Amino acid sequence: MRDGPLNVEEIDLTNEARADVVIIGGGVVGAAIARELSRYNLSMSYWKNILT
Amino acid sequence: MGTSKANSGILHAGFDAAPGTKKALFNVRGNVLYRQLEAELGIRLKWIGSLVVALEHDNLRVLEELLCRGKENGVPRLEILSRDGLLDREPNLAHGVLGALWSPTAGIVSPFDATLALAENAVHNGVKVLLEQEVEQVLVEQGRVAGVVTDRGIIETPYVINAAGVHAGSVAALAGDESIAITLRKGEYLLFDTSRGDCVRSVLFPTPTKVSKGIVIGPTVHGNLFIGPNALDVACPDDVGTTAGGMSEIIEGARKLIPNLGLGSVITQFAGLRAVAAHDDFIIGPSSFVRGLIHAGGIQSPGLTAAPAIAEAVVEILRDDGLSLTPNPRFVPVRQSRLSFKEQNYTTRQRSFRLNPLHGRIVCRCETVTEAEIVEAIHVPCPAHTLDAVKVRTRAGMGRCQGGVLRSARVSAASKRVGHATKFRTQG
């Protein structure tokens, strides 16, 4: 876990990226799941397409 | 944000869904959780209650049924009001009204604000967000999820949560799970400016029939009034246009409840798509075909209300599957909520201006949005990359003139100032 907010541009998918959980969908359901998962010490949770 | 940006914004009490369904269970729990989220994340919401209005004698029996169903679902403080009490409460209501089911625990919320608040807090607590990337493939090895391929690269992962809204069926199919069939059902709306916001005090529903929940009329948290939605099956997930027939249908429906509803202050129309699952309930659970794929699909109404409860359930599914979930010691449940410039009083505005002189430039006059707020929207943890995204974060262009005098040149200038290469599109 890192301190403070993450700059979206920092994630580099050209290198091998790993995540404990990937959430596809950044509507209210994906956002709520992401927030709930952030209570736990996962190495990474990605979630996609929060806003278009 | 697909459907989450085009819905009624009602935090339903939970009397509508059949007892024992996921819809009923997660609606009632979600409604309770929003009280906590309001305090923690500063989400803009109002607990104004809802009324299901009976205009015909037959309707009174339906109200009794809804009352029983609500009690069975665990909805507190439901009561049936008589005509006299109702007209005191809602003087614009049709005078032929016979009674109504009153649900004081229903509320209204800004769906953008709720989604962004959850997202920002998640990011603050370590979640990583990939904006505007599409998952093109879900990798499966020996029957188990192994990763996802996006348009910009691969992420290895043992778990994929399918929260793809109207695309939940296609995302499942990407992993080889063809079991999810989603029907798209469009709902159209008319939005009125804030001069009509006090036309009703609570959300008004007609008595539902077997085929339709009917046209709702209600205020928004920003003081507007909306009417809608109708229900029209469509084939294409991009079909969010409005139709002349749809507009007539919702105006006629709304006028049954509020006969003197004028249309002079309508400022816009929009539509959202319901993701309806074959058995009409939410699909929440592990895939029966691919291990590590968890579905949160078919989330039609009351999905906005239910979302926090669905999130709790998904985490439990992951735990049951063996994902190690130790508490994040740095989890901060609270988001520092910001008062918009419009909401600030004179003294606070002066302070804001001293801190950032860009508050002296108004970009959107109807909603009093400053250039500083646009810059901030492009800079926050889940930054805006499109003009639509700026709109939902700041309300620029969402007032009476609907962006007619929005200084989009200033928006672009502001984006350049913070170093965004992204070109602003007018549509998301």
Ligand SMILES: Cc1cc2nc3c(=O)[nH]c(=O)nc-3n(C[C@H](O)[C@H](O)[C@H](O)COP(=O)(O)OP(=O)(O)OC[C@H]3O[C@@H](n4cnc5c(N)ncnc54)[C@H](O)[C@@H]3O)c2cc1C
């Ligand atoms: C007309 C109408 C009125 C409603 N009124 C209410 C109400 O008053 N109260 C209430 O509680 N609920 C209401 N709802 C229901 C509520 O709006 C939805 O349940 C909720 O918004 C669904 O959220 P979601 O996150 O599942 O989907 P969405 O908000 O649609 O989000 C899904 C996201 O997944 C993304 N996505 C899809 N495929 C991919 C991919 N391959 N890669 C990356 N990302 C992808 C999409 O871009 C989108 O951003 C209403 C719905 C409608 C249509």
